Amino acid sequence: MTDLQTAIQHIRDHNDFIVGLLKEFASIPSISTLSEHEADMRTCADWVAQRLEKSGFENIQILETARHPSVYADWLHAPGKPTVLLYGHFDVQPVDPIDEWNSDPFTPEQRGENLYARGASDMKGQVLASLMALAALHHHGGGIPVNIKVLIEGEEEIGSPNLGTLMEAHKELLACDVALNPDAGIISPTQPSVTYGLRGLAYFELWVHGAESDLHSGIYGGAVHNPAQVLADLVSGMHDADGRITLPGYYDKVRTLPDEEREAIAKLPLSEAEFMRNAANPPALFGEKGYSFLEHTGARPTLEVNGLYSGFIGEGAKTVLPAKAMAKISMRLVPYQDPELVEAQLRQYLEENAPNTVTWELKLIGHGAPAVLVDRHTKPVQSISTALETTFGVEPVFKLEGGSIPVVGLMQEILGVQSVITGFGLPDDGLHGPNEKIHLPTFFRGIETLMHFFVLMGE
Amino acid sequence: MTDLQTAIQHIRDHNDFIVGLLKEFASIPSISTLSEHEADMRTCADWVAQRLEKSGFENIQILETARHPSVYADWLHAPGKPTVLLYGHFDVQPVDPIDEWNSDPFTPEQRGENLYARGASDMKGQVLASLMALAALHHHGGGIPVNIKVLIEGEEEIGSPNLGTLMEAHKELLACDVALNPDAGIISPTQPSVTYGLRGLAYFELWVHGAESDLHSGIYGGAVHNPAQVLADLVSGMHDADGRITLPGYYDKVRTLPDEEREAIAKLPLSEAEFMRNAANPPALFGEKGYSFLEHTGARPTLEVNGLYSGFIGEGAKTVLPAKAMAKISMRLVPYQDPELVEAQLRQYLEENAPNTVTWELKLIGHGAPAVLVDRHTKPVQSISTALETTFGVEPVFKLEGGSIPVVGLMQEILGVQSVITGFGLPDDGLHGPNEKIHLPTFFRGIETLMHFFVLMGE
Numbered sequence: 010m011t012d013l014q015t016a017i018q019h020i021r022d023h024n025d026f027i028v029g030l031l032k033e034f035a036s037i038p039s040i041s042t043l044s045e046h047e048a049d050m051r052t053c054a055d056w057v058a059q060r061l062e063k064s065g066f067e068n069i070q071i072l073e074t075a076r077h078p079s080v081y082a083d084w085l086h087a088p089g090k091p092t093v094l095l096y097g098h099f100d101v102q103p104v105d106p107i108d109e110w111n112s113d114p115f116t117p118e119q120r121g122e123n124l125y126a127r128g129a130s131d132m133k134g135q136v137l138a139s140l141m142a143l144a145a146l147h148h149h150g151g152g153i154p155v156n157i158k159v160l161i162e163g164e165e166e167i168g169s170p171n172l173g174t175l176m177e178a179h180k181e182l183l184a185c186d187v188a189l190n191p192d193a194g195i196i197s198p199t200q201p202s203v204t205y206g207l208r209g210l211a212y213f214e215l216w217v218h219g220a221e222s223d224l225h226s227g228i229y230g231g232a233v234h235n236p237a238q239v240l241a242d243l244v245s246g247m248h249d250a251d252g253r254i255t256l257p258g259y260y261d262k263v264r265t266l267p268d269e270e271r272e273a274i275a276k277l278p279l280s281e282a283e284f285m286r287n288a289a290n291p292p293a294l295f296g297e298k299g300y301s302f303l304e305h306t307g308a309r310p311t312l313e314v315n316g317l318y319s320g321f322i323g324e325g326a327k328t329v330l331p332a333k334a335m336a337k338i339s340m341r342l343v344p345y346q347d348p349e350l351v352e353a354q355l356r357q358y359l360e361e362n363a364p365n366t367v368t369w370e371l372k373l374i375g376h377g378a379p380a381v382l383v384d385r386h387t388k389p390v391q392s393i394s395t396a397l398e399t400t401f402g403v404e405p406v407f408k409l410e411g412g413s414i415p416v417v418g419l420m421q422e423i424l425g426v427q428s429v430i431t432g433f434g435l436p437d438d439g440l441h442g443p444n445e446k447i448h449l450p451t452f453f454r455g456i457e458t459l460m461h462f463f464v465l466m467g468e
Numbered sequence: 469m470t471d472l473q474t475a476i477q478h479i480r481d482h483n484d485f486i487v488g489l490l491k492e493f494a495s496i497p498s499i500s501t502l503s504e505h506e507a508d509m510r511t512c513a514d515w516v517a518q519r520l521e522k523s524g525f526e527n528i529q530i531l532e533t534a535r536h537p538s539v540y541a542d543w544l545h546a547p548g549k550p551t552v553l554l555y556g557h558f559d560v561q562p563v564d565p566i567d568e569w570n571s572d573p574f575t576p577e578q579r580g581e582n583l584y585a586r587g588a589s590d591m592k593g594q595v596l597a598s599l600m601a602l603a604a605l606h607h608h609g610g611g612i613p614v615n616i617k618v619l620i621e622g623e624e625e626i627g628s629p630n631l632g633t634l635m636e637a638h639k640e641l642l643a644c645d646v647a648l649n650p651d652a653g654i655i656s657p658t659q660p661s662v663t664y665g666l667r668g669l670a671y672f673e674l675w676v677h678g679a680e681s682d683l684h685s686g687i688y689g690g691a692v693h694n695p696a697q698v699l700a701d702l703v704s705g706m707h708d709a710d711g712r713i714t715l716p717g718y719y720d721k722v723r724t725l726p727d728e729e730r731e732a733i734a735k736l737p738l739s740e741a742e743f744m745r746n747a748a749n750p751p752a753l754f755g756e757k758g759y760s761f762l763e764h765t766g767a768r769p770t771l772e773v774n775g776l777y778s779g780f781i782g783e784g785a786k787t788v789l790p791a792k793a794m795a796k797i798s799m800r801l802v803p804y805q806d807p808e809l810v811e812a813q814l815r816q817y818l819e820e821n822a823p824n825t826v827t828w829e830l831k832l833i834g835h836g837a838p839a840v841l842v843d844r845h846t847k848p849v850q851s852i853s854t855a856l857e858t859t860f861g862v863e864p865v866f867k868l869e870g871g872s873i874p875v876v877g878l879m880q881e882i883l884g885v886q887s888v889i890t891g892f893g894l895p896d897d898g899l900h901g902p903n904e905k906i907h908l909p910t911f912f913r914g915i916e917t918l919m920h921f922f923v924l925m926g927e
Contacts, residue, residue, distance in 0.1 A: 167784055231756065231764035231769075231770040232753055234754035288688050294691055317777060322796070325501035328900060413686055441685075441786065442683055
């Protein structure tokens with residue numbers, strides 16, 4: 010029998026120590042996409058390994074990949090009980106636009122109830138919450154009531170390009186009954202939620218090339234097609250006036266949302282005003298005709314421009330007719346779309362619409378991921394639901410999440426297990442943008458929720 | 469009487485010395501648009517002043533403006549002869565994309581008959597050619613046969629924002645009969661040409677703003693309008709399928725090209741194949757329906773995207789929904805369009821077409837310039853025509869130039885004088901792009917042409 014209350018009290022008595030650990034963790038600039046942070050990635054993996062050791066784990070290993078390493082550890086002393094594979098990632102997104110941060114992204118700063126730092130919410134805070142929950146059970150709660158394996162990777166923010174290979178290579182080591190993936194969030198500090206679906210992702214870089222070098226816009230302008238203009242035409246044509254995506258066959262495989270899910274979504278306790286505040290106050294909402302804002306972000310696919318570049322973007326004027334123009338374009342996919350399918354659709358669109366005055370090049374960035382739908386009626390999902398209700402005192406709602414967690418698909422495909430998707434981020438945490446933060450009271454409630462979850466899983 | 473042949477022979481005997489001077493001049497990184505080159509601008513103005521002194525000029529002055537200085541000098545010892553105001557600029561364009569240069573832009577390198585450096589052709593080469601022509605006449609040709617005033621400014625590449633004020637303030641000092649502006653070029657090393665028209669310019673920066681900060685494209689994508697998408701829509705809508713500009717009323721004031729000019733343009737000795745080579749080999753030409761490529765660049769107005777920026781443009785993937793997106797947009801104007809008029813038309817277009825899901829901001833960069841048409845039948849224009857024919861042994865053709873020289877309008881407006889537009893750049897000089905160069909044999913032929921011109925003007 011575990012002594013859950015003692016473990017919870019221990020966490021409550023050591024808040025400052027835990028925040029100190031989070032500051033330490035979040036101060037390592039582990040930006041996986043930028044090659045100049047290679048050494049920081051290594052430092053961060055070592056930090057995680059050390060923290061696992063101090064939390065009482067065994068069999069700690071740095072698992073190498075073609076790029077950034079993963080960290081593995083386990084605690085397998087609950088015979089007859091299920092084995093839970095805790096997944097996390099220690100890498101973070103880049104920090105630009107850096108001048109919009111109110112404090113340095115890698116000098117974590119507490120302001121009010123929030124701790125501001127890149128990765129505070131996505132997902133160093135979630136990783137640390139999970140390890141703290143397990144350490145407290147281990148040292149002060151009478152022991153961990155299930156078998157635990159931990160896999161913390163360093164490539165999630167670049168699309169986990171080597172995770173599949175790593176999981177194949179360590180299939181035995183990683184064998185488990187269920188995965189726990191705390192890389193998501195809840196609706197508000199007072200309204201817990203369980204994520205039962207995630208959108209997939211396909212990310213591209215599109216280059217349009219005109220002349221072999223930049224030209225003088227006076228001498229050649231008017232007779233040479235401007236690649237930036239062509240790129241704008243192509244990007245513009247990817248949506249119609251109703252906000253629908255025009256790639257050929259794009260909606261053919263899209264899952265029709267069942268009426269009961271539409272009704273459940275309509276009842277979600279998130280007002281449009283609150284959503285707009287979380288979304289940093291755009292002048293007005295927008296979206297595909299015929300769907301609500303919660304359906305737009307959870308249940309419908311998108312095509313977004315993540316970046317645009319062409320010609321002269323410095324201060325002042327340069328009268329250049331650019332030689333090339335680039336757009337980073339990504340799509341959030343819903344069941345039963347497929348990254349390869351949408352890539353083919355995008356290629357077909359470009360073949361049909363790009364003029365012969367330019368050439369173009371489309372590169373897939375990362376591996377892409379299909380969408381995820383989780384069965385709500387399993388013991389793990391019911392356990393996290395009960396744990397949330399116990400800790401927050403409010404029944405959680407079930408929701409579809411707009412973000413993508415490609416690893417959930419890999420877990421299913423390679424290890425044959427479902428994932429429990431949880432996590433204690435909030436909608437206004439500023440993930441991937443400037444001033445990312447974590448709400449500390451929710452973070453601590455998250456630790457308690459996870460302790461309840463492990464106890465329920467062991468019953 | 470001048471001894472023109474002695475002066476010409478002196479130039480021919482000192483080619484290496486003159487190329488050395490051009491290398492010195494072109495090695496100063498006088499990029500007027502970038503504030504970090506403030507000191508280089510000062511160094512370059514001093515270099516010009518020193519060169520004027522060594523060329524025998526008097527009354528040398530650095531004329532301060534609100535930003536970069538101009539250099540003035542004169543030689544007024546030809547009573548009864550006309551006074552020619554030689555205009556030039558010592559500032560240059562930025563060098564990006566720097567990785568496309570085959571040699572350092574500010575370490576001039578001679579390869580074959582060309583000297584490669586930023587500003588070699590636009591227009592340090594032209595300024596030096598003019599000073600060398602005058603110095604040779606002064607020291608070895610029996611004296612300069614006209615009165616000369618020299619004004620070399622430092623802000624041409626940023627649209628000459630302070631030149632009008634400077635000219636107003638020094639109206640007496642700059643009083644003259646005609647201006648000589650060698651900031652143009654000829655058709656080929658064997659086909660001289662006289663430019664009788666220039667397009668005007670209006671340059672803008674357009675910002676589209678959505679949310680107050682970058683957002684996670686998974687969490688918000690689909691319900692928040694992407695400013696990069698909106699920018700693409702707006703830019704795309706500025707042209708129709710026939711390559712015509714859609715701003716309201718845009719063509720209302722555009723000068724209809726007279727049949728005789730269309731016929732003359734059709735006879736210009738520049739093939740489409742040669743034009744495409746000069747234009748760095750775009751896959752195909754393009755342009756407003758109903759006009760030839762020479763009319764597209766000389767006689768018809770344009771709207772170009774000079775730069776695009778939004779979101780994440782680094783290596784790899786960042787799944788960001790950008791808070792803002794920017795396009796640098798410029799228009800080349802023909803008679804009788806007006807920069808203020810096209811700004812109003814662009815604003816009206818944006819007001820009518822921008823959705824309420826974003827806000828936008830339009831900034832005029834620089835002052836803009838109307839187009840220029842020169843009377844071909846004046847003595848100065850006839851003198852440059854004769855000088856070209858004498859030097860090149862081929863009758864020059866008259867042509868419209870696609871680029872803009874705003875100062876030609878200022879000379880007319882403030883000093884009340886016409887400009888002779890000449891210069892010895894070639895169509896493949898790579899102005900404003902990487903690997904800018906000047907063709908040295910044409911440069912030296914240019915010096916001789918200018919000597920002939922000054923002698924003819926003194927007759």
